[in-house]
Amino acid sequence: MERIWFEIIWKWAKRVLPVLGGAVAGYSYYYYVGCNGSCPISGNPYISTAYGAFAGFLFIDWKSLFNKNKNKTEKGIKQ
Numbered sequence: 001m002e003r004i005w006f007e008i009i010w011k012w013a014k015r016v017l018p019v020l021g022g023a024v025a026g027y028s029y030y031y032y033v034g035c036n037g038s039c040p041i042s043g044n045p046y047i048s049t050a051y052g053a054f055a056g057f058l059f060i061d062w063k064s065l066f067n068k069n070k071n072k073t074e075k076g077i078k079q
Helices: 004-034 045-058 062-078
Strands: none
Touching: 004 045
């Protein structure tokens, strides 16, 4: 039973943690490097955080997510 919960949590953590890390990096960029109002990305903390979250979203391992589902359907066909 514990193994199933671990797999569920790990599946979602692999998707959510890169986005959260990107959001933190985006806000950190605003806080430490950002400018005052004239820069479209780094002048606003919300936009900077959203851009960072999107960058983290791009780091999700999409290939393994899609191959895992593909392997399950292939196993079902072979049986």
